[in-house]
Amino acid sequence: MPRTFHLNKGFNLPLAGRALLEECKINQPDSFAIKPSDFKGLVQPKLLVSVGENVKSGSPLFYDKGNEDVLFVAPVSGEISEIIRGERRKIIEIRILADKKIEYKGFKKYSKAEINNITRAEAVATLTASGVWPSFIQRPFGVVANPSDEPSAIYISAFDSSPCAPDMAYLMRGKEEVFQLGIDVLNKLVKGNIHLSLDATEIPSVFSGIEDVEIHKFSGPHPVGNVGIQIHHIKPIGKNDKVWTIDPLSVARIGTLFLEGIYDATKLIAITGSEVIHPHYVKTYSGACLDKLLANNLKETNLRCISGNVLTGEHVGVRGYLGHFHNQISVIPEGDEEEFLGWMLPSFKKLSFHKAFGLFSFLNPKKEKVLDTNTNGEQRNFTISGAFEKILPMDILPTYLFKSIISNDYDEMEALGIYEVIEEDVALCEYIDVSKNDIQAIVRKGIELIRNS
Amino acid sequence: MKLLQNLFDNIKPHVEKGAKYEKLHTLYEGHRTIFFKPSLTTGPTGVQVKDAADLKRVMFTVIVALIPCLLFGMWNVGHQHFLATGVFDATFLSKFLLGAGQVLPILIVSYGVGLGVEFTFCVIRNHPIEEGFLVTGILIPLVMPATIPLWQVAVATAFGVIIAKEVFGGTGMNILNVALTSRAFLYFAYPSQIAGDMVWTYLGDEVAVDGFSGATLLSYGAAAAANGTEMMADLGGHWYAGMFDFWNLFLGIIPGSIGETSVLMCLIGAAILVFTGVGSWKIILSVFGGAWVMGMIYNLSGANSFMLMPAHYHLVVGGLAFGAVFMATDPVSAAQTEMGKWIYGFMIGVLTVIIRISNPAYPEGIMLAILFMNVFAPLIDYYVVEAHKKRRLKRATI
Numbered sequence: 001m002p003r004t005f006h007l008n009k010g011f012n013l014p015l016a017g018r019a020l021l022e023e024c025k026i027n028q029p030d031s032f033a034i035k036p037s038d039f040k041g042l043v044q045p046k047l048l049v050s051v052g053e054n055v056k057s058g059s060p061l062f063y064d065k066g067n068e069d070v071l072f073v074a075p076v077s078g079e080i081s082e083i084i085r086g087e088r089r090k091i092i093e094i095r096i097l098a099d100k101k102i103e104y105k106g107f108k109k110y111s112k113a114e115i116n117n118i119t120r121a122e123a124v125a126t127l128t129a130s131g132v133w134p135s136f137i138q139r140p141f142g143v144v145a146n147p148s149d150e151p152s153a154i155y156i157s158a159f160d161s162s163p164c165a166p167d168m169a170y171l172m173r174g175k176e177e178v179f180q181l182g183i184d185v186l187n188k189l190v191k192g193n194i195h196l197s198l199d200a201t202e203i204p205s206v207f208s209g210i211e212d213v214e215i216h217k218f219s220g221p222h223p224v225g226n227v228g229i230q231i232h233h234i235k236p237i238g239k240n241d242k243v244w245t246i247d248p249l250s251v252a253r254i255g256t257l258f259l260e261g262i263y264d265a266t267k268l269i270a271i272t273g274s275e276v277i278h279p280h281y282v283k284t285y286s287g288a289c290l291d292k293l294l295a296n297n298l299k300e301t302n303l304r305c306i307s308g309n310v311l312t313g314e315h316v317g318v319r320g321y322l323g324h325f326h327n328q329i330s331v332i333p334e335g336d337e338e339e340f341l342g343w344m345l346p347s348f349k350k351l352s353f354h355k356a357f358g359l360f361s362f363l364n365p366k367k368e369k370v371l372d373t374n375t376n377g378e379q380r381n382f383t384i385s386g387a388f389e390k391i392l393p394m395d396i397l398p399t400y401l402f403k404s405i406i407s408n409d410y411d412e413m414e415a416l417g418i419y420e421v422i423e424e425d426v427a428l429c430e431y432i433d434v435s436k437n438d439i440q441a442i443v444r445k446g447i448e449l450i451r452n453s
Numbered sequence: 454m455k456l457l458q459n460l461f462d463n464i465k466p467h468v469e470k471g472a473k474y475e476k477l478h479t480l481y482e483g484h485r486t487i488f489f490k491p492s493l494t495t496g497p498t499g500v501q502v503k504d505a506a507d508l509k510r511v512m513f514t515v516i517v518a519l520i521p522c523l524l525f526g527m528w529n530v531g532h533q534h535f536l537a538t539g540v541f542d543a544t545f546l547s548k549f550l551l552g553a554g555q556v557l558p559i560l561i562v563s564y565g566v567g568l569g570v571e572f573t574f575c576v577i578r579n580h581p582i583e584e585g586f587l588v589t590g591i592l593i594p595l596v597m598p599a600t601i602p603l604w605q606v607a608v609a610t611a612f613g614v615i616i617a618k619e620v621f622g623g624t625g626m627n628i629l630n631v632a633l634t635s636r637a638f639l640y641f642a643y644p645s646q647i648a649g650d651m652v653w654t655y656l657g658d659e660v661a662v663d664g665f666s667g668a669t670l671l672s673y674g675a676a677a678a679a680n681g682t683e684m685m686a687d688l689g690g691h692w693y694a695g696m697f698d699f700w701n702l703f704l705g706i707i708p709g710s711i712g713e714t715s716v717l718m719c720l721i722g723a724a725i726l727v728f729t730g731v732g733s734w735k736i737i738l739s740v741f742g743g744a745w746v747m748g749m750i751y752n753l754s755g756a757n758s759f760m761l762m763p764a765h766y767h768l769v770v771g772g773l774a775f776g777a778v779f780m781a782t783d784p785v786s787a788a789q790t791e792m793g794k795w796i797y798g799f800m801i802g803v804l805t806v807i808i809r810i811s812n813p814a815y816p817e818g819i820m821l822a823i824l825f826m827n828v829f830a831p832l833i834d835y836y837v838v839e840a841h842k843k844r845r846l847k848r849a850t851i
Binding site: 312341342361372374376381389395399400417 | 501838
């Protein structure tokens with residue numbers, strides 16, 4: 001019998017521009033890129049290709065010095081067109097000029113019966129060599145999992161509650177079989193159970209017949225769909241625990257890998273946000289350049305194109321590239337203009353979690369809003385108390401945790417719950433902070449301090 | 454608007470880094486951000502949109518909540534003046550104008566001096582102008598008697614802003630409530646202008662009616678306790694019949710500090726603060742609760758007639774309501790954990806009544822109680838957080 005968790009704390013951002021459930025044909029982008037910065041916890045990426053080389057989908061591009069078995073692979077076939085480096089020659093992007101027709105590097109195919117009989121070592125070898133491994137994220141710390149660890153559990157969140165999030169059931173259409181195969185492979189890796197958390201309000205058919213998983217149901221406002229929040233309620237982790245998380249699409253990709261022997265980087269992307277003329281879904285590959293995905297579909301204003309959602313995404317620009325873990329592009333107006341007495345005048349248009357003077361969005365919390373990128377104020381010291389506590393559905397004192405990180409107090413961080421959070425879990429705290437601090441960056445700093453201690 | 458923007462744009466080159474007046478940059482930014490919400494945008498990573506509320510708006514909400522107390526205070530200063538001088542047919546407007554004439558200069562001095570100090574520190578230490586003083590600047594006049602000399606307001610404000618706030622690093626870093634520190638400074642440095650029976654009613658050049666006494670209910674109580682008389686009977690002999698009836702005390706038509714007398718106005722302010730989520734209802738409620746419980750305990754002991762004063766009178770006299778709603782809830786100096794807020798508020802209420810009744814030197818206790826608990830708030834939070842950590846640890850090892 002699945003357990004149902006009702007969370008009360010949180011906040012849904014009613015952002016305008018949710019994608020309609022329809023897939024539109026587009027011209028595929030020419031350029032794709034893989035960004036090492038999408039993968040947390042890498043020590044030092046080492047290139048395996050050079051400019052001008054031809055690669056297939058699934059060919060390794062780089063590995064990490066900290067874990068040489070795990071390969072990071074090309075999402076498409078084509079020619080390495082550029083390698084962008086930053087300070088101290090850090091690799092920023094590896095760009096591929098894509099072939100018209102994608103060629104796949106072949107991996108070993110398995111029948112369903114064979115999958116049931118493979119050993120853990122064989123499964124790990126296939127997963128690490130084929131580029132799907134970096135989708136395993138280890139908690140604590142939210143870093144790429146280490147293949148030599150045996151996690152006590154694997155957690156999968158089957159829904160996304162973030163603003164204008166893509167509909168997971170729509171993304172997973174027709175992937176029931178490969179998803180189940182992926183779960184079967186995952187069961188070879190884990191000591192304990194695989195936990196699948198579903199949206200209690202609506203259970204899509206794609207997840208209803210899945211076997212060999214422990215089902216949990218969650219309801220409530222965002223961040224209820226964050227896997228970290230779900231773990232906290234299912235079985236909280238501590239200092240010596242190690243669990244892994246993975247998203248449903250990557251599980252399906254693992255299934256495809258074993259069944260068909262290819263690294264299938266295709267994905268549906270939700271094009272969302274108030275500045276998109278026609279919000280819808282498009283099919284492309286991981287790491288796609290945004291330009292063709294958004295072509296002829298943007299309003300002519302001062303825009304910001306974000307890979308991911310507006311809480312945890314990255315401002316990449318219209319010529320930027322889709323992040324590895326993102327299934328969504330958000331396009332919102334830039335807010336780089338002054339507003340006369342904007343800090344004081346009453347408004348029904350502005351969205352606020354607080355009910356401070358003149359902010360009336362609480363009267364109609366579901367009304368869709370156009371939000372721009374203005375910070376709505378300057379950075380200040382932490383001043384008010386109790387707000388973060390109202391929005392984070394975890395048994396954690398967020399203000400004290402953030403302050404312990406700022407003051408580099410390792411013991412406090414440990415005791416107050418640094419092992420249980422990653423950036424996405426505190427993104428709403430950053431959104432509502434009236435003192436406008438960069439809380440996700442603070443939390444990442446804390447995680448790195450503890451990891452390196 | 455364009456005009457104003459152009460004006461700022463013209464000033465900008467003179468205060469930018471490397472320009473002649475670069476030291477004044479924070480002042481320039483501070484003023485520009487008062488007129489215009491800045492054009493800052495979110496960074497490339499982290500949240501891409503931010504909540505519409507900022508600290509300026511939060512502080513402004515507190516100012517809105519204080520306006521009923523301020524306006525009532527102005528009227529009441531005039532009203533008490535005319536009562537004491539025997540003019541019973543004064544109009545509403547004349548009372549209000551007379552009161553405003555007394556109160557506004559105090560308000561202007563408080564803001565002028567406070568902002569002056571704030572600006573000076575911003576320039577010297579190169580930190581942005583912070584919003585905290587917007588509220589402090591109005592709180593200080595409201596806890597002063599209308600007869601306070603303006604130079605004392607100036608000295609007290611400067612003392613409060615420098616010693617209670619700036620030396621700790623500005624808004625958000627202070628330990629004590631800034632406005633109460635200013636008041637406490639005057640209380641101990643110049644007691645004759647902020648304590649006693651003669652400061653609460655503004656008489657001006659006029660002569661009070663026969664039998665007039667400026668004593669507050671609490672000084673009646675202290676006198677009754679000292680002389681062994683019956684306090685409630687003494688009140689009956691007040692020069693103005695009905696002055697200290699419960700509902701008159703609740704409405705606040707009594708002598709006292711400018712903004713603190715009316716419980717009704719404080720409750721309106723409390724409603725605004727609680728509804729907007731800016732003030733903690735837990736603190737407000739527990740201050741009242743603590744005062745009432747301690748009042749009941751004194752009732753039970755009943756060693757003198759002051760102790761026998763009905764417990765609910767404690768809630769409507771002195772500055773308890775104003776302190777509970779506007780001072781104890783200051784989020785920086787109050788306890789910050791939810792459990793801590795209950796303890797902190799309750800202890801403020803308890804201490805206030807103890808000081809009122811058992812300490813002959815100080816007739817009113819809310820100011821000292823809040824400052825005392827400000828100092829203890831981090832300790833309360835420390836134990837609440839330790840208990841939280843213990844519980845978390847237990848949970849993790851199961």
